[in-house]
Amino acid sequence: MSRRKIVTTCTRDCPNSCGLIAVVEDGRLVKLSGDPDHPLTGGVSCHKTAKYIKRVYSAERITHPLRKVDGRWRRATWDEVLDLVADKLKAVVAESGPEAVLYYQGYGERTALKLLNKYFFNLLGGATTMRGSLCGGAGQGAQNLDFGNRVSHDPLDHYNSKSMILWARNPVSTNISLVRIAKDIRKRGGRVIVVDPARSLSVNIATDHIRPKPGRDGFLAMAAAKLILKAGAEDRDFLENRAVGWAEYQAILDGFTVPELCSLAGVSTADAELLADTLMHQFPTSILLGWGLHRHEYAHYVIRPIDALGGIAGLLGTAGGGVSQGFEEYGPYDQAWWGDQLHPDHRTLLIAKVGEEILNARDPEIRMIVVTAGNPVCMAPNADKIVRAFKKAEMVVYSGHFLDDTAELADIFLPATTFLEEDDLMASYGHNFVGPVNPAIEPVGETKSEFQMFQELSERFPFAGEYRRSVADWLQTICAPLWEQGADLETVRRGPFRLDAPMVPYADGVFPTESGKFQFMTEFDPAVLQDEDPEYPYKLLTIAPHGYICSERTMAEHEALPTVVLNTEEARRRGVCDGGHVLVRSAYGRLMALLKVDEATRGDVLVTERGGWNKAGHGVNLLTRDIASIVGQGTPFYETRVTVEPCPDDGIIGSRVLVIQHSDESPGGNFTKELARQGCLLTTVMPGEGDALPDSPEGFDRLVVLGGPQHAFDDQGSPHFPALMQLMRGFDAAGKPVAGICLGCQILARAFGATIRTMPELEFGYVRLTVTEAGAQDPVVGPAGPIPPLMEFHEDTFDLPEGAELLVTGAACANQCFRAGNASYGFQFHLELDSIGAEAWFEEFQRGDIDTYAKYRDQFTDEFFAEMRGRFPLLVPQSGDFCRNVARNWLRLK
Ligand code: SF4
Known part of the structure; x- marks a missing residue:
């Protein structure tokens, strides 16, 4: 090995x-x-x-180029898709000009070679690109006003801090190396104060938690500043010699009392005193700003007072101090390779309002969209508008890894490598090191790096020669500023290189502003911060997820519903309870969610993690408002106000579904998740684990019986079967729909009088099936769309019950899906299986680890397993789409 x-x-x-x-x-x-x-x-x-x-290695990862034909993805060759993209680019540019093409470069990966993507579109003639930021723009803009140019303390300098204020920064989830430093500070007796309206996981490593109103942190910073001034502990030298605008800022402070400021910030006076005391008596204290602070329309009213507080407390230019926000991840490169100087006036659209900007673009309209390393349909605000905008384009080209929300709207899918398959260099927006990106493995399947894609695409254009160089050549060229600092490519490929950047910025007291001094905020209009709305009492905080980076997850990894967190008292007031279903509504959309209550969360916010896919029912950006920040062209996601309501309990929403599960290895997967996403309340019973079956359908509206390795005829092995069949008949007799899957299908057939028998061979793998004439007319199967190959894993089959209609048939096993009684459906195939289930079943069966079926293992060759796995990327999502359609149709049965 x-x-x-x-x-x-x-x-x-x-x-x-x-x-x-x-x-x-x-x-x-x-x-x-x-x-x-x-x-x-x-x-x-x-x-x-x-x-x-x-x-x-995910079963959902797209590893071959795809093109959509008649609304369905089909596998294609690289030449085929690149020809299609090149032909469309040429036609659009010739007919409407280069600005009719929009290039949306996401933030998913920001390596050195990524500059060349935009270079391609500039060589093309200057396509429309995006401006502004979905993340840190507002804060960066605000700090540039104060400092002239935002520069942060090297994180290693925080070891010099006596205490640390994590102002909306959540290192436990999003900046893990700071945790070690925070723990070191605590070990030395210092304080670690988390300032955050929500209870982030970093509260667990903190000494204190202050919870200001979202977007009102500036008042808290002003209150602390006044307390420092009152104590005479301000840095006089800084105020008199290294700053301008102090008199005006002091006048702003003089307009409020400390209690007034604390009330406006939604904190106690003790909170402001804690901050002031820390800054005065735990000197130096470092202040680290998080990205949540940027997500407000007036984010500069948050960040500039915090910068000012740092100055007043003497922290600017001081080792162990500072107000640090971030670093320039593209800073170390020769920025000329974006190619913007070729078309300096090319059109840009504001990313904070991407949907509206595309819809409103004229002369020319946007006709073609190319997206790399981003999932704007999921991650940008007002998702519904973005969907409309993307649907308007004649061609959408998407480069990524999975069939996520943006990919769903694409016509061409270009499968990208991950960083583990790439050769590149990577700077950081959190520290001063540039690190190597060395390929660990060969590209999986036919995936290519974006660099390779654009290089091969450029070969179809007259400017191919401008692009045609090796990775090493390009890195040598793009990273020229690094070599001037003493690095060389071979050394950086062996390990990280520290940039020539200060440990402590502004240590000489000079700021790169016009005056050379720190610039205090001199205008402040608190009236613009009044935004109460009784109809929507909560600000929606869509925080960074702990388990994932943004929307980087698979469909199968989504829980059935997103979770929203509400203050305990507020939940009681609104009649919603912990663990219950709620509807979250904004002026833009609504979302079903599970409620979690928390005493430590403010009463005027609703907190949820962002990044879940719209198509998985987690689309929090279906709720958010698309406006831009006043400073910095940022995206004020947190200016979305919502209300929370109990789910209605009539119709599909609130429908009570009893789920009988026969094995841990056979969960309800896509089928039961879809029921939950449609608002059903699921009760799962596992008879094999000793759970009692209900005596009657009383208290339930529907019944789902899942699969398992048991034999449907084996009452001795599964003594609950007779009672279960009785229950199934009871549901059907009461006109309450029943769905049985695999084993559940066979038990259903038996409940309606059919015989169960073992087949000569196991049926395993994704199998082509045919919808019968009756199936085409059926209200559940007929409208579910073309039936894709579906997963089979069974050795038993059944005779069709008397009076039942066969809806789907197969070659090796005829009875694949039937309708019987009033509203009972049996599905022999595993339509519910998701990618996690598919991977597990294939792996365990191939290894011979599933006892029940081990005797059949040798009937299947390793080539069979490899061929099936190679087709997973299309089989799994197509099966998932079909299942969701079936589940929704089944729910419509009366
Ligand atoms: S996501 Fe990557 S960079 Fe961030 S903490 Fe995890 S391993 Fe490190």
């Missing part, structure tokens, strides 16, 4: 940019962990790294 260790760098949208070691055995990635030699991240990495390995 060959075993290799490769030094690389995490390129995901995370400030930590951890140095990583990838372990590869026989060409397969088996482990990913922190590189102990990285000077900052030193062996640290987060729990998400294990998920990266799963993503690389």
Whole structure:
């Protein structure tokens, strides 16, 4: 067995940019962990790294080019899709000009070679691109006003801090190397104060938690500043010699009392005193700003007072102090390679309002959209508008890994490599190191790096020669500023290189503003911050998820519903309870969710994690407002107001479904998740685990009976079967729909009088099936769309019950789906199976680990397993779509 260790760098949208070691055995990635030699991240990495390995080999990962034909994805060759893209680009540019093409470059990966993507579109003539930020724009803009140019303290300098204020920063979830520093501060007796309206996981490593109103942190900073001034502990030298605008800012402070400011911030006076005391008596204290602070229309009214507080407290230019927000991830490169100088006036659209901007674009209209490393339909605000905008385009080209919300709207899917298959360099927006991105494994399937895609695409244009160079040549060219600082490519490929950046910015007291001094905010209009709305009493905080980076997840990894967190008292007042279903409504849309109550969450916010896919029922951006911040062209996601209501309990929403589960290995998958997403309340009973079956359908509206390895005729092995059949008949007699899947289908057939028998062979794998004439007319199967190959895993079959209609048939096993009685459906195939289930069943069956079916293992060759797995990327999502359609149709049965 060959075993290799490769030094690389995490390129995901995370400030930590951890140095990583990838372990590869026989060409397969088996482990990913922190590189102990990285000077900052030193062996640290987060729990998400294990998920990266799963993503690389996921059954849902698209590993071949796809094109949509008649609304369905079809596998294609690279030449085919690149020809299609090139032909369309040429036609659109010739007919409407280059600005009729929109290039949307996401933040999913920000390596050195990514500059060249935009270079391609500039060589094309200057396509429309995006401006502004979905993330840090507002804060960066605000800090640029104060400092002239935002520069942050090297994270290693925080070891010099006596205390630390994590102002809306959540390192436990999004900046893991700071956790070690925070713990060190606490060990030395310092304070770690989390300022956050929500209870982030970083509260667990903090000494204190202050919960200001979202977007009102500026008042808290002003209150603390006044307390420092009152104590005479301000940095006089800074105020008199290194800052301008102090008199005006002091006048702003003089307009409020400390209690007034605390009331406006929604905190106690003790909270402001704690901050002031820390800044005065735990000197130096570092202040680290998080990304939530940017997500307000007036984010500069949040961040500039915090910068000012840092100045007043003497922290600016001081080792262990500072007000640090972030770093320029593209800063170390030769920015000329974006190619913008070729078309400096090319059109840009504001990313905060991407849907509206595309819809409103004229002269020319947007006719073609190319998206790389982004999922705007899921991640940008007002998702519904973005869907409309994308649908208006004649062609959408998407480069990514999975059939996510944006891919769903695309016509061409270009399967991209992950960073574990790429050769590149990576700087960080969280520290001062540039790290190597070394390929750990060969590209999976036919995936290509974006660099390779654009290079091959450029070969279809007259400017191919401008692009035609090796990766090493391009890195040498793009990273020229690094070489001027003493690095060389070979050395950086072996490990991280620290940029020539200060440990402590502004240490000489000089700021790169016009005056050379810190610039205080001199105008402040608190009236614009009044935004109460009794109809929508909560601000929606869509925070960074703990388990994932943004929307980087598979369909199967989604829980049935997103979770929203509401203050305990508020939940009681609104008549909603912990663990219950709720409807969240904004002026833009509505979302069904599970409620979690929490005493430590403010009463005027509703908190949920962002990044879940719309198509999985997690689309929080269906609720959000698409406006831009006043400063910095940022995206004020948190200016969305919502209300929370109990789910109505009539109709489909609130429908009570009894689910009988026969095995841990056969959960309800896509079928029961879809029922939950449609608002059903599910009660799961596992008779094999000793759960009692209900005596009657009383209290339930529908019944689902799932699969399992048991034999439907074996009452001795499963003594609950007779009672279950009685229950199924009871539901049907009461006109309450029943759905049986695999084993459940066979039990249903038996309940209606059919005989069960064992087939000569096991039916296993995704199998082509045919909808019968009766099926085409059936209200559940007929409108579910063309039937894709569906997963089979059974050795028993059944005779069709008397009076039943056969809806779907197959070659090896005829009776695949039937309707019987009033509203009972049996599905022999596993329409519910998701990618996690498919991977597990194939792996365990191939290894011979499933006792019941081990005797059949040798009937299937390794080539069969490999061929099936190769088709997973289309089989699994098509099966999922079919299942969701069936589930929705079944729910419509009266
Ligand atoms: S996601 Fe962030 S913390 Fe996790 S490994 Fe990547 S850079 Fe490190």
